[in-house]
Each structure stands twice: as C-alpha cells, then as structure tokens.
Amino acid sequence: MIRHLLHSAPLLLALNIPSAHAGDAAGPENWNLHGQLTLVAQRHDHFASPYEGANSLKAAEGTKTTLDATAFLGLRLWQGAEFYLNPEIDRGFGLSDTLGVGGFPSGEAYKVGHHSAYGKLPRAFLRQVVVLSSKGSEAGETQDSAANQLAGTRPADNLTFTLGKFSIVDLFDTNAYAHDPRADFLNWAVIDAGAFDYAADSWGYSLGAAAEWNQGDWSARVGLFTLSREPNGTRLDASFAQHQWVAEAEHRHQLGGRPGKLKLLAFASLARMGRYDDAVALGAPVDTARVRQAATKQGFAINAEQELAANLGGFLRYSRNDGRTEAFDFTDINRSLSLGLSLNGAAWSQPGHTLGIALAMNSLSGAAQRYFAAGGLGILVGDGRLGHYASEQIAEAYYAMKLAPGLSATLDLQRLRNPGYNAERGPANVLGVRLHSEF
Template sequence: MTQFKQSRLEATMPFVITACVSLLCAFHSLAARADDAMPANEQWAVHGQLTNITQWHPQFRSPYSGPNSLESNGRTEETTDLTLFAGLRLWRGAELWVNTEIDQGFGLSNTLGVAGFPSGEAYKVGANTPYLRVPRVFIRQVIPLGGAEQQVESAANQLTGVRSADNVTLTVGKFSVVDIFDTNSYAHDPRADFMNWSAIDGGAFDYAADPWGYTYGAAAEWSQDWWTLRGGLFQLSGAPNAKITRVDFKQRSLVGEIEARHQWQGHPGKVKLLAFVNRAQMARYADAVELARGTGATPDVSLVRHDRSRAGFVLNLEQELTSDLGAFARVSARDGSKETYEFTEIDRSLSAGLSLKGDRWGRRDDVLGVAMVVNALSGAAQEYFAAGGLGLLIGDGKLNYAPEKIMEMYYSLRLDSHLALSFDYQHIANPAYNRDRGPVSIYGVRLHAEF
C-alpha cells in the first residue's frame, strides 16, 4: 500500500508542478491588469486562487494500527485546488456568486488518523486526476439600516461598493457554514494562515457539510453598532458526511451566533458565542457498544442510528495586541454521547495562538503564527473506539486514551502582492487520542496565488 501511495504522488507531481508554474504566471498577469483598472463600484468581478500544499511525515512509533490509522511508515502527499470566483450585481445590495473549482490530490493517509487533521485543504475524498466541481452558488442581499457608510473592497465573493455599517445581510444557496460562522481574523483560512482543522475552526463544531465542506442553506446577519446577531438553517448530509446530491432539509442543522466588537487600549477585538443543534439519523455510542457485546462483534454505529438531536457551542475570541501582533482562542464542546455527523471526532477542544506580522524584521507582509490545541473525547466515545469502533476520521482498532495535543507553527513569506509561500510544522502527540502511537511531526509547504 505504501509503495502504491508513493508512486501515485511521483506520477502526479510533474503535472502539479507544471500546472502551478503556468497558472501562477497567468494569475500574475491578470492581477496586474485588474489593479490598473479597478472600478469604483463593481457591477461584476472575476477573481481566482491557486493553492498547493505538500505535507510529509517521517516514521513514528506504532505497535498496532487499524483501518482509520495514520500510516506510521512515513508519507508524502499533496493537494492542489484552483478556484474561479465569478460575481454579478443583480440589483441594489444584491450579489450573485458562482465558484467553480478544480481539485486534485490526497490528504495524508487519505485524510484519516488524526482528529485534528493537519491540512484544511485536504478533503475526505481524493483523486489522482484533477476534477471539476461547484462548491458555491449563492445570492447575498444587504439591507441598509443606517449608520456610517463603509467602503467594501473587491475580493473573492465580494464586490467593491459602499454599504451602511448597520444592516441586515441575507445569504441563500450553496456555500460553507464557516464562510459566515466561527470566523476569526488570525485562524480560519488554511490557504493563508494555520492549516490544522482544529486551529482554523472550533474542533467540536460539527457543522453541516458534504465531504468537501459545503452544503445548502440560508443565513441572516443583523449588524448594529458594536454587535452582530447571526442565524442559519443548513442541510445535513443524508448519512454522516455523505455527498449531497439534492436539496432536502429532512436532516438539518440550526446555528446561532452573537458577536461583540470592542476596543482594548485602542486595539480592536471580537468575542463570539456560537451554538448549534443538529437533527438527523445518528447513533449513540453506548447503543453500538451494547449491541456489539451481545453479538460478540465490533461496535458499529451504522447499526443503531435513530432520529436524534445533538447540541454544542463555540466561544471564539480574537484581539489585536499591537499593530503587528494578534491573539486568538477558541473553546468548544458538544454532546459527546453520539457519533460525529459531519466534521471530526472532537467532543471538547481548546485552541489558542498568536499571529505576528513581519514589521519588526522589515517584512511587513510576512506572517509568523504559533498555535496550541488540545482535543478530547467523551467517555462514551472512548469506550466505543477502545472496543474497535470506527469513526469518520479515526479508529486504530483499540485505544489507550489520552487527549490529542497539537502544536502548529507557520511562516508565510509574501513574494509579491499576489503570491505567498508558507512553511508549516505540526507536532501531534497522541494522534487519534492514542498514547500507544506517535508522536508524529508533520512538515508542510504551501504555495498560494490569488488575483
């Protein structure tokens, strides 16, 4: 299996490198033209991005492994995605956006073996050959409520224009829940900042998503002075993290968030409190374990699914400390008696970190980031995985439980206004909550271009 994986990477790498170089040259040319002719109030816009992430890890201690384990003999994998963001102003305050994307590549061990998985650009599906998909198609309507006028800069999924500070924003269509909820200025974008799943989002936030992280839904945001209220209704997959082929809200997720903005010694900060409730056919870990004891089999959550609800929360903080230094932290938890439905096997999570711009060493557009994460499982989940059960991402066949501990550090080197090269290191102790395996060091290089 390992030889096959290595040959697969070797076969695709020449294509990836050639494509990256060609596309980066095209991006740079188009971006230069766009900068020279930026309209004051855009009626339409086209943006693009290209991201390639290569990650590898050396051999690590592993006395045993299971179907969902991180492979211990050392691996190298890469992912590449090329996205086109096309937007059109429909009428006053309304925008239509369609994103098309070409994806290729695999996460380490096919995106298995670590609850806080090390690449936010690695999906739960992979392919040697590039394939086309449409991750986002949505309409956004902004309804002004008064207040100071704010300039909106041109960006991916955002047209240049002016809007009032107090407003109601409605978003309907296909997009990612975390496009709107649980955002953070310092830790939220695997194409630009941290890469680890449990650093860029609240680890226990089991948000509605297909294997690529998108779903159908609607969200409303009410912004007034120093606060914003958000609410959304989203479609859950038909089965845990399955592909979504049609609109059907029989299984659904409700999300609410309140955001408070403030100033601390002249520096801006935000505090957000998010709550979610998922309603779907899902299993209780205890039921799966009890059934397995009666039959002498390995516990299997797919045999005991019933219509149930599960709730959780995320406390999300960000604070600028100085003009070049920012801090972030998230605390998240959820009902751990039931199986993970969409995201990953994390029932409690604490993450915190710092983001430092390069002003102090004469590289003001460079960024150095450091984060620490601790992820944990509920007692019911521990019993299930210790008995050999499998989840969406983890399952070593047995479990000597310990919290999963992750340290991530990255340096983003800005090559020009449209191109950045990042170097990333992650140290993961007790991968998949198993003190018998690891620790593992994961090294990464990220190339990101945008126009």
C-alpha cells in the first residue's frame, strides 16, 4: 500500500501551487481556477467466507487504489450568475470492484473502474442567485475563493437556482462533519444517507435543476433530476422519462449557544424498476431485470449536525425507502442509521488535524431479503444466497493531518460486520490511507 502512495506523491506535491484567479480582496472574482488530487489505497484482512457470489466482497485480495484529479473552473457571467466546469481524470478500482457491501468503504471508489486513466466531465452547471430583499443584500455573507465558489458577497436571504450536470448530494443531504470522502469519512453509509437512492450515473452525477430558498434560519430546496437509463447505468436518461423529485427543508438553530442544523429530505423516483417479490415469484434465474415495469420508489432522510463543544461536533442520519423495488442508482440499502463525532486537533494544539469516529447500521426490507436469499443480485451485493440475514454493522475511525499548505494525509480504519447482509461472512477489517492535495 505504501509503495502505491509513494509512487503518486510527486503528483500530489505538484498540485500544491498558489490559486489562479482574477479579483482582489476589495471586489468579487470574475473567474477562478482551483484543483484537487486525491489518492486512496485500501486493503482488508482475510475473513470468513464459506461461499462467494458474483457480487461478494472477496475474502482475499490485494491493495486497491483510486486516483482522481479535478479542475474547478468558475466564471461570473452577469449579476448573480456563475458558471462552473469540473473536468476530471480518474483511475483505479475499489475493493472487489466496488462490490460486496451496501455501505461500501470508499466514497472515492466509483462503480466503474479502469486500469488506465480516463477523463470525464462530472459537473457543468449554471448557478443564479437572486436577492430576496434589499435588507438581505446588505446582510450579505462573505465568500472566499474556493472550488465551485467565486469570492465575493452573497446575499443572506436569497433564491438560488442551479441548472446542469452535477451531483444531487452537492446540494441535498450535506453535513459539515460527514459528507466529503476527500476530507472526512469514507464509508458510503456515513458520508450520505444510505437509503437515499439518489438519481445518478455510475459515477454519482445527474442532469437536472434545483431551486433553493434561504431566509433567516430556514432553507428549502426542491429539484428534478434524471435517473440512469437502467439501474446502475453509465448513461443518463436525457429524455427525463425516468426521473426523481427531491425536496429538503433545513432549520439552523443554536443549542446552548452552539450552532446546529436539522434537515428533512424526501424523494420520489419514477422509472422502470423490478419489484423484488415479482422477481422471486417468476422463479430462477431470480433477476429484477426480467420483471421491470413502470414503478415508483419513495423515501426520506433525517439529517442533523450539532456543535457540542469547542472543536467537537456530532452528526446523525436516519434514512428509509419503501423497499419494494430494486435499488436504482445508489446502493442496496432500505434502512440506514449513522452517527458520529468529529474532533478538531485544536484540542491538542494541532488545528490542522481532525479525528472522526462513526457507526452505521444498514438493513434490507423483507422483500429484498427474500430476493437475495433466492440468489438475486443487486447494485453492490448478492452472494448467490443469503442463508442467515443480518444487518450490516459498520464502525469507522479516521485521523487526518495537514502536512503542508494544501496537502493532507489520512489514516482510515473500518470494521464491516455482516458484509452484504450475510452473517456467514466477515467481519472484514479495512485499512485505508488517503493523500489529498488542493489549490
């Protein structure tokens, strides 16, 4: 593992250069350019595995690495309008080709792996901010130059419209302590609401539009996005015949003088999906692809973050979907609960360091259990049988440290009990190392 990291270290250091942008402290930026490079290497120990299926986490495999480099180009078009492009280069594979666990252990691992580097354009979108009132404009919030953010003043009370290609979780289900696999936790069920089957291609991005209202302590968001052409597909349904509505309400508050947020999200998808029970009733081979028809899927997520003490924050997410149909674009989870703590290193005189710990539990609906027991395969899981079902139980801890301006390293440890909801497999202990550079 260390050999792979050292081989890529010169690339990481090369990205640690000053920001290139136009503008100064006295006025807003007209354009900017930022970049990032992230390398993640993971491996797990040998674990109990009496049998394996097509989507099983392999009991014995070597170190797997993923590498991605992204450029963030921003351009101010007119008053309140910004356009962003994010070309990216990717390479590598997740453990077992990103299979075997509903709560997969690396948010940097896509469902599409390649031995050689390849390019893509994950984001190309327009953002328009509209001032709600002159009072809101005067009470603007100062923004620093950052990835997909132009320096300047943003009105505190505003309407924000986003149109184009981006990830739904860029705007929805965000959390200050658990949401960024390049900086904090890595597990899918920790950085996102596990049962939020959000619209996306195999890399996690969709086409759509969102509107956001921000006023005082409240925000509300709603969006329409296209699903992939088929479950877990690499191509999006550009016709929007298969689509998803997402809505979220957010309240910002103070508890004991410390800030926090509470969010409630709901989603509804319309697409050709296979019902688990229909696939089982049809008989072998048990496959939801054989019974796909127009269907809907609904779900919700509760998302909370709270500063608990100086340098200490906590988070909690609970999510659930109806569990009748196959997972479409995210992962095979019907119910999920995650919670954890994030401690800033200022507590021990290392403000550039962060220690995080989290627990997550993922479950399947009764219909999904019957489907996988009969030998069905999902997006990520499917051992060919499910003799003894059990909820996935995940523990994750990470320690991130700043090595130099714009360069950090992270050690990540995870324990996966009942991977793929199978009590006859595991537990698996996953060791990960992350190097991240940004400018």
